[in-house]
Amino acid sequence: MAELSVFELSAKGRLGFRFPNSDVPEYPLPDSLLREELPLPEISEIDVVRHFTRLSQKNYAIDLGFYPLGSCTMKYNPKINEVTARLAGFSLTHPLQPIDTVQGNLYLLYKLQEYLMEISGFSGITLQPAAGAQGELVGALIIRKYHLDNGNKHRTKMLIPDSAHGTNPATSAMAGFDVIPLPSDKRGNVDVKALKELCDDQLAGLMLTNPNTLGLFDENILSVIEIVHEAGGLVYGDGANLNALLGITRPGDLGFDIMHFNLHKTFSTPHGGGGPGSGPVAVADYLIDYLPDPIVTVVDKGDEENPPLYGFLRPAKTIGRLKSYHGHFGVLVRAYTYIRMLGAAGLKDTALKAVLNANYLCSKLKGTYTLPYDRTCMHEFVLEGVWKDIPDIHALDIAKRLIDYNFHPPTNYFPLIVHEALMIEPTESESLETLDQFVEAMLKIAEEARTKPELLHEAPHNTPVRRCDELKAARDLVFCCWPTSAD
Amino acid sequence: MYTPHTQHDVEVMLKEIGAERIEDLFREIPSEYRFPKLNLPDPLTELEALRELEEIASANGTSSEMISFLGAGAYDHYVPAAVDMLLRRGEFYTAYTPYQPEVSQGTLQAIFEYQSLISGLTGMDVSNASHYDGATSAAEAVILAYHSFRGKRNKFLLSKAINPQYRDVIRTYTQGYENIKFVGDEPQTNLEQDLENLISKIDQDTALVMVQYPDFFGRVCDFKDLVDVAHKHGALVAVAVNPIALGLFIPPGDFGADIVIGEGQPLGLPLSYGGPYLGIFATKKELVRKIAGRLVGETTDVEGNLAYVLTLTAREQHIRREKATSNICSNQGLMALASTIYLSLLGKHGFAQLSNLCYQKAHYAADQISKLDGFELVYPNKAFFNEFLIRCPKPVSMINLALEEHFIVGGYDVSKDYMELKNCMLIALTEKISKEDIDSLCEVLEEVTNG
Numbered sequence: 001m002a003e004l005s006v007f008e009l010s011a012k013g014r015l016g017f018r019f020p021n022s023d024v025p026e027y028p029l030p031d032s033l034l035r036e037e038l039p040l041p042e043i044s045e046i047d048v049v050r051h052f053t054r055l056s057q058k059n060y061a062i063d064l065g066f067y068p069l070g071s072c073t074m075k076y077n078p079k080i081n082e083v084t085a086r087l088a089g090f091s092l093t094h095p096l097q098p099i100d101t102v103q104g105n106l107y108l109l110y111k112l113q114e115y116l117m118e119i120s121g122f123s124g125i126t127l128q129p130a131a132g133a134q135g136e137l138v139g140a141l142i143i144r145k146y147h148l149d150n151g152n153k154h155r156t157k158m159l160i161p162d163s164a165h166g167t168n169p170a171t172s173a174m175a176g177f178d179v180i181p182l183p184s185d186k187r188g189n190v191d192v193k194a195l196k197e198l199c200d201d202q203l204a205g206l207m208l209t210n211p212n213t214l215g216l217f218d219e220n221i222l223s224v225i226e227i228v229h230e231a232g233g234l235v236y237g238d239g240a241n242l243n244a245l246l247g248i249t250r251p252g253d254l255g256f257d258i259m260h261f262n263l264h265k266t267f268s269t270p271h272g273g274g275g276p277g278s279g280p281v282a283v284a285d286y287l288i289d290y291l292p293d294p295i296v297t298v299v300d301k302g303d304e305e306n307p308p309l310y311g312f313l314r315p316a317k318t319i320g321r322l323k324s325y326h327g328h329f330g331v332l333v334r335a336y337t338y339i340r341m342l343g344a345a346g347l348k349d350t351a352l353k354a355v356l357n358a359n360y361l362c363s364k365l366k367g368t369y370t371l372p373y374d375r376t377c378m379h380e381f382v383l384e385g386v387w388k389d390i391p392d393i394h395a396l397d398i399a400k401r402l403i404d405y406n407f408h409p410p411t412n413y414f415p416l417i418v419h420e421a422l423m424i425e426p427t428e429s430e431s432l433e434t435l436d437q438f439v440e441a442m443l444k445i446a447e448e449a450r451t452k453p454e455l456l457h458e459a460p461h462n463t464p465v466r467r468c469d470e471l472k473a474a475r476d477l478v479f480c481c482w483p484t485s486a487d
Numbered sequence: 488m489y490t491p492h493t494q495h496d497v498e499v500m501l502k503e504i505g506a507e508r509i510e511d512l513f514r515e516i517p518s519e520y521r522f523p524k525l526n527l528p529d530p531l532t533e534l535e536a537l538r539e540l541e542e543i544a545s546a547n548g549t550s551s552e553m554i555s556f557l558g559a560g561a562y563d564h565y566v567p568a569a570v571d572m573l574l575r576r577g578e579f580y581t582a583y584t585p586y587q588p589e590v591s592q593g594t595l596q597a598i599f600e601y602q603s604l605i606s607g608l609t610g611m612d613v614s615n616a617s618h619y620d621g622a623t624s625a626a627e628a629v630i631l632a633y634h635s636f637r638g639k640r641n642k643f644l645l646s647k648a649i650n651p652q653y654r655d656v657i658r659t660y661t662q663g664y665e666n667i668k669f670v671g672d673e674p675q676t677n678l679e680q681d682l683e684n685l686i687s688k689i690d691q692d693t694a695l696v697m698v699q700y701p702d703f704f705g706r707v708c709d710f711k712d713l714v715d716v717a718h719k720h721g722a723l724v725a726v727a728v729n730p731i732a733l734g735l736f737i738p739p740g741d742f743g744a745d746i747v748i749g750e751g752q753p754l755g756l757p758l759s760y761g762g763p764y765l766g767i768f769a770t771k772k773e774l775v776r777k778i779a780g781r782l783v784g785e786t787t788d789v790e791g792n793l794a795y796v797l798t799l800t801a802r803e804q805h806i807r808r809e810k811a812t813s814n815i816c817s818n819q820g821l822m823a824l825a826s827t828i829y830l831s832l833l834g835k836h837g838f839a840q841l842s843n844l845c846y847q848k849a850h851y852a853a854d855q856i857s858k859l860d861g862f863e864l865v866y867p868n869k870a871f872f873n874e875f876l877i878r879c880p881k882p883v884s885m886i887n888l889a890l891e892e893h894f895i896v897g898g899y900d901v902s903k904d905y906m907e908l909k910n911c912m913l914i915a916l917t918e919k920i921s922k923e924d925i926d927s928l929c930e931v932l933e934e935v936t937n938g
Contacts, residue, residue, distance in 0.1 A: 002793050003592075006600050006831045016832040017567050019840050023922040024851035029843075030870040033707055035737045039607035040835040048832045049569055052824075055597055056578035060590035063577030076489055077581050080533045085759075086571070089544025094557045095761030096899055097548070098887060104546030105760045118526055130619035130762070133804070133816040137660070144663060170804035170814035174630075176663025179809040217515045248513055253520045268489075273594035274584040274616070274781065274820030276763035292659070320659030324560060324622040324652045324750070325761025337540060343530030346488050348522075352509045353490040359512055360500040376512050403590055408583075414805070431491040432499060458789075463589040465794040473786035473798040477775065479613045481603040 001464075003054050005481045010041035016048055058464040059273070060408050066434050068361075070380045070411035070423025071165065071213055073243050073265035075354075078341065081268065081334035090333055095325035099299075099311045106310030109296040109326065112336045117282055119339075119347065120242075120259060121252025124288035126295055127280045128327040132240060133167045135260030135279030136207070139236045140175035141319040142258060142283065142290040143205045146234065149317060155204040155232065161190055163214060163415045168207045168238060177204055184417060188216040188373040190224050199231035209238040210251070213415040213423070214373050215358065215380035217244075225255035234258065242266045243427070244355055244378035247348025257284045267335040278331040289317040296326070353428035354379040357435060361426055364439045368446045372418055380425035382418045393449045393456055395420040400467065401448070403460035405441035488530065550758070552894065554924045556852075558874050558915020559703070559899035560621065560650050561761065562753045564731070564841070565919055570755045570828045580821055584781075588796045589788075594820065595795035598783045601827040608733050608830070609747040610740025611769035616781035616818040618766030621727065621750030625653040625697065626660035627768060627779045627813060628725040628746045629667070632695035634812065635723065635777055638666060640694035647672040648681050648702035649727060651904040674906065679866075682708055686716050693722040700726050700739060704901075704913060705849070705874030706866055707736055714743040723774075730754050730767060732872045734842025746770050755829025756822055765822040776802065779813030841918055845873035848916040852925045853877070856914070859933050865911055874915040876901065876908070880936050883912045889935040895928060 043051075060067070067074035085091070093102050113125045129135040140158070147155040158177035160168045162184055169179045180198060185191040190208070206228045211217045218224060225235050237251045237259035243266045245251070251259050263269045263278035271277075283291065292315075299311035342350065355378055362371065362381040370384040385395025399409030399422065411423040426435060448455050460466065492500075497509065506512055513521060531539065550563045557563075574580060578593060585591030585598075598616045605614035618624040629643055645654055654672055661667045671685050685696060696717045701707045710726065717724045726739040728749035739747045751765030752758075770778055776799060784798035804811040833841060853875045857864045861880030877898075879886055887897035898914035905911075916925075 003596060005596070005603070006827075007603065010834075014834075015836055016834050017837040019565075019837065019844055019918050022844055022847050024847050024925070027847055027850035027854075029735065029846065030707070033709065033736050033870055035733070035735065035741070038734060038835050038839055040604065040833070040838055041831055042834045042836065043831055045569055045832060048828065049573065051831070052573045052597070052828055053576070055593035056573075056576040057593065058591075058596070059578040059582045059593035060587070061578045062581035067583065069583055072583055074583060078489060080536060082575065082580075084537065084540040084544075086757075087541060087544040088549055088551055089541070089547045091757040091759050092549035092551050092563070093547050093760045094550065094555060094563065094758050094896070095561055096557055096559055097555075097896060098891065101548035101553075101891065101896065102760065104543045107546065108543050115527055121523070130623065131815075131817045133814045134619065134623075137814060141659070141662060166803075166805040166808045166811070167814050167816050169809035170807070170811040173809040173811075174660075174663060174814050176665070217513075219515050222517055247525055248522065249516045249520045250523050253523065254517070270580045270821070271583045272580050272819075272821030273582040273591075273597075273824065275817040276619075276819050276822060277817050293655075319662070321622075321652060321655040322659055323656060323762075324620050324650075324764070328762040329760040330757075330763055333540070337536055340528065340531050340539060341533070341536050342488055344525035344527045346530050347525065347527075349488075349490055353492055355512050356492070356497065356500055356504075356509050359504045359506075363504050376515065399587075400589070403587070408590065409587055428490045432496040460589050464592045465589055465788040465792050466790055468588045468788045468794045468796045469786045470796050470798065473784035473796045474801075476785065477772075477798075478785035479599070479602050479775070479782060480606050481600065 006041045006043060007481045009043050009047055009051060012042060014042040014044055016043050016045050065406055066430060066438055067408040068410050068424045068426050069408060070425040071240055073425060073427055075268055075427040076429040077268055077270040081337045084337045085330045085333040103310060106296055108336055110310050112332055113296060115339050116261060116280055120282050121250025122282035123285035124291055125280055125282040126291045127332055128292045128322050129279035129281055130323050130328055131277035132260055132262045132279040133171060134322060135281045136167055136171040137174060138281045138292055138322060139258040139260060140171050142287055143234050144175050145290055145319050147204055154202060157202045158204050159198055159206040163212050163417050164209060165213060165240060188214045189218045189220055192220055195224060195227055199227055203231045203233040205234040205236055207236045207238060209240055211241045211244050211378035214382050215377040216373060216375055217378055221254055241379060244351055246351040247344060248351045263331055263335040268338045269331045269334040276328050276331055278328045289315045290319055291315045292322045293318040293320060350428045357426040357428060357430055361424060361435055365442055368443055380423060383422045384418060384420050385412060385422040386420040390449055393453060395422050397456035398445055401445045401456045401459040402441060403463060407438055407441060553896050555896035556898045556914045557896050559913055560750055561758055562915060562917055563758055563919055564753050564917050566755050566757060567832055569832055570825055573828050574821060574825055579824060585797060588794060592795060595783050597824050597827050599795050601823045602783060604827060604830045605767055605769055608730060609769045610738030611747050612772035613775050614769040615778050616783055617823045618768050618780055619819060620764040620766045622653045622656035624748035624766035624768045625727060626657045628748050629657050629661060629695060631777050632723050636694045640692050641666045641668050642692045643667060643669050643694055644671040644685050644688055644696040645669055646681055646685055646698040647676045647678060648704060649697060649699045650703050682713060686713050689716050689720050689722060691720055693720055695723045695725055697725040700728050701732050701872040704876045705871040707870040707872055711742050731842055731845060734838045735846060751826050754826035756825055763819060763822055765819045765826055777812060780815045781818045844918040845916060848920055849873045849875060852914060852916055855925060855929050859929060861936055874913060877912050877914060879910045879912055882910055886935055890931055893931045895931060
């Protein structure tokens with residue numbers, strides 16, 4: 001059933017909300033600057049509530065079921081986080097308030113900085129980036145400025161593995177680097193021989209996701225980092241897959257120079273249907289001065305009678321400001337709550353169970369689906385969604401058929417180095433029963449692919465809409481509830 | 488916490504995998520760095536965590552305990568109860584980006600409605616699904632203009648009356664672009680002649696002129712001449728807006744803006760100490776293929792039913808990699824949803840009423856404060872919306888400290904960003920502030936400055 005738009009639900013003269021009448025004398029409006037028409041709908045409150053409630057029911061969500069979306073870490077979003085982020089003491093504070101009136105906020109930010117540095121093994125951090133992609137931009141700009149400050153303007157080569165997420169090359173290009181693809185070897189690691197050949201005095205750095213997008217921990221990680229460092233480059237860690245490493249190893253200890261976190265993956269903050277995310281960036285000690293402006297610090301240590309005073313600091317060689325104010329504060333409160341609930345043991349348990357779940361699923365499925373890199377995986381693994389003997393079944397068909405079994409599809413067609421990839425990340429949140437149900441569906445689908453392939457081609461069957469015509473959308477370009485006037 | 492595994496489950500799973508202990512799955516990690524001891528405080532139960540967070544939050548002074556006149560880009564508007572109640576639906580906030588349209592029509596239709604509402608409000612043809620905030624939208628506008636001229640036009644004119652943080656972020660984003668030159672917001676630019684100054688600098692090398700509406704000081708200017716001159720020289724014009732002002736004032740699309748950007752926070756989002764907010768980004772249809780970020784388009788499914796999908800994805804990083812229009816990989820999905828609900832609920836009448844209330848209260852406050860000894864409006868002859876600049880007889884920091892003792896958060900001290908505006912305070916009003924609040928501010932200001 002199609003849901004009418006808010007404009008179709010509108011009736012002239014209907015009110016949804018009223019403000020109190022003005023209590024000040026009336027001042028004239030500047031006539032020449034006023035608009036004539038305000039094209040907003042007129043709907044009652046109950047119809048607004050029903051409209052958006054009905055829309056919500058057309059979504060799949062973690063709260064409804066299993067969401068094995070590789071590289072996205074769709075773990076449970078604890079409800080207490082939603083309560084703490086909405087406490088009036090947080091939600092009603094203005095970002096430009098004098099620091100003595102927001103010591104609670106600043107304390108929380110300072111502590112979260114400390115916790116994230118402890119978890120990752122770095123010496124400095126910014127909580128400002130709005131999302132992972134913006135965190136990457138921070139990292140890339142720090143690398144750029146570091147080389148410039150050291151008289152190495154010619155270092156413009158950024159190495160990016162062929163398995164990397166698309167944001168890595170896009171970010172590097174935005175920061176002014178030349179993107180050089182780096183091949184993977186047969187075991188899914190960085191190809192060390194190719195790396196050595198690409199490392200020269202033009203090298204700016206390497207952007208590396210580890211575990212990588214195949215869900216594999218690079219077996220040569222220490223030598224990869226050493227090779228880049230010896231060539232004068234910096235190693236950027238894309239923390240998309242940090243969930244596998246909580247309490248297991250610290251990227252800073254391994255020698256990474258910079259890393260971003262995805263709080264909306266690893267630290268349980270909700271994805272919100274596409275945002276907001278949060279992408280703090282941690283750095284090694286010699287890069288602290290390059291962090292974005294401002295960072296939270298202790299401006300006065302205090303004494304026996306007075307608590308420390310928290311405030312802001314502009315790092316000496318800062319790359320500048322990345323967004324307004326202090327980052328996605330509401331998201332940071334959720335991440336803080338999560339870390340406090342779990343503690344060190346809980347975080348480690350998270351990684352242990354995430355990796356256990358992934359290996360269990362992998363073991364159950366690899367006989368039926370091709371596993372191109374057959375190794376112990378970390379938090380996720382990548383299968384091929386195609387069989388040689390039934391060439392007209394594709395990863396997309398399997399993904400869509402899973403919807404009929406009430407599962408969200410895995411990430412498909414990524415990473416690019418696996419043919420018809422199905423990238424599966426169960427996260428630690430799922431029980432053995434859920435995993436077994438998923439296995440059962442996947443095995444059933446493999447059987448249907450041979451016996452009733454139309455079930456896959458035509459899937460999904462019972463969703464609010466069926467497969468959509470994406471070409472038509474890109475051709476017609478309708479972005480509004482009303483037609484855009486012709487040229 | 489939050490892991491459902493029983494000991495029995497773990498045993499079953501390890502047997503399937505062929506491992507003895509879960510720890511054995513981590514042998515590829517260099518042993519010297521494996522299983523570090525993390526120095527973190529002990530875990531809490533939910534009850535304890537709530538207590539701790541409540542205690543931290545209580546160390547702040549909030550707008551429920553203090554009367555606040557702070558704006559400067561973020562505003563303390565009332566958020567109707569229905570907005571947050573709907574945002575709390577797990578089907579919305581625990582969903583991922585709507586890449587699978589069959590199971591994401593709720594998010595997709597809501598964004599489509601968001602795009603429609605923003606297009607209508609700004610008078611533009613197309614809105615994207617949002618950027619991170621107003622400042623990053625501004626940076627994306629500069630990058631769009633740069634690519635629109637294939638890097639051949641290098642001059643970017645920035646009004647000095649654009650939010651200083653926006654201008655900072657623009658410069659941060661573009662430091663890797665060697666040929667970009669920013670002109671217009673130099674320290675010596677006279678803020679009274681900002682507009683004339685910009686117009687005089689437009690030439691054939693100009694890619695973009697960016698202005699703010701109302702500007703950082705609350706002034707509402709007529710940009711028609713500026714747009715005309717810019718277009719005569721083939722340059723694009725970007726206008727940064729406070730969306731609430733568009734309940735009253737001519738939308739930028741009507742005076743010819745090519746790009747409208749803005750901070751969407753006033754549209755139903757709590758202040759939340761600066762985020763998450765919402766970056767508005769709308770353009771003329773000619774620019775649609777150059778917009779960064781997500782776009783939802785209308786289509787049909789195989790049965791001919793109306794459906795919504797993410798479209799024109801060929802611009803985006805996951806397809807184009809280093810040739811993408813931007814590295815952005817998310818939108819402020821939940822914030823855009825909040826604004827969609829907010830605008831739908833307030834509707835035509837509520838929104839116009841809101842806009843008018845902010846205008847009226849600001850004018851009353853400006854009137855009253857400028858009558859006080861030693862206080863004067865910095866721009867007495869300019870139209871303004873919800874915010875105005877007042878010159879005080881003492882440094883703003885000193886006045887604000889005194890106001891705090893009376894549970895008042897004073898206005899923004901603009902001398903931090905503009906050296907020439909010594910002792911100038913930017914005062915913002917919303918519908919939450921009563922006449923009584925304004926009168927007490929005046930009383931305290933008088934006391935503070937005479938004392």
